[in-house]
Amino acid sequence: MKVILLNEVKNLGKINQVVEVSDGYAKNYLFPNKLAVSATEDALKVNKKIKADEKEMALEKIKYYQSIKSDLEKLTLEFYLNSKDGKVANAISAKQICAYLHFNFGIELDKHKFVNFKPIKALGTTEVTVKLYSDVLAKFKIKVSEK
Template structure:
């Protein structure tokens, strides 16, 4: 019997795959457990529609992420830090500080775990941080550390 999988099933297939399984396995386990539906003509059409909707959603999110990436290219966040002798920075600016400043100043919400390098910024002057926005779309944000007088 041909069924369309509704969830990933180990050693059988991934979600939305059409697989051929034994009739008893389908009737007694997959269908009652809401793991699969019978692959009729109607269910195949519904599957195609769902795949198209997901593809459209992903395309919209990628387009939005590209716009955010273009905005990030124009932004330079400035932080003042205490500096000792020889230009050594006391403390640092963490990715959390960068995330908060980006939201407060530009209303752009990014997760601090998506920044690369994901460690703190400790060098005076202009530093570049790459942010993964969605999937493969990344943007570069400039962070300028200024010495406190």
């Protein structure tokens, strides 16, 4: 029996995917738990429209994140740290960078989106990479100066 999944089902498929399952599995597990619907002609039409809408939304998100990427890549963020004899006392975290971007530029970032980030403990310029969306990576510079 062909069914359209309404939720992700482990070892079976993802949302809106059309899969072939046994009649018993569909009637006894998927349908009662509202995990799937029968793949009728009308349901397949609706599913096709939903997939088209999702694709359009994904393209819009990519455009949005591309614009944020271009804004970020123009920036050089400036931070100041206390140092003594060339040694820095503390570090700049991803959380601090996110707060700086939010308050100064209105750009919202999640601290978990930083790629291979380690707190910055050195004076000078460092390049940081952020994964904004599936394939959209932005690189920007952080300049750390002595207070």
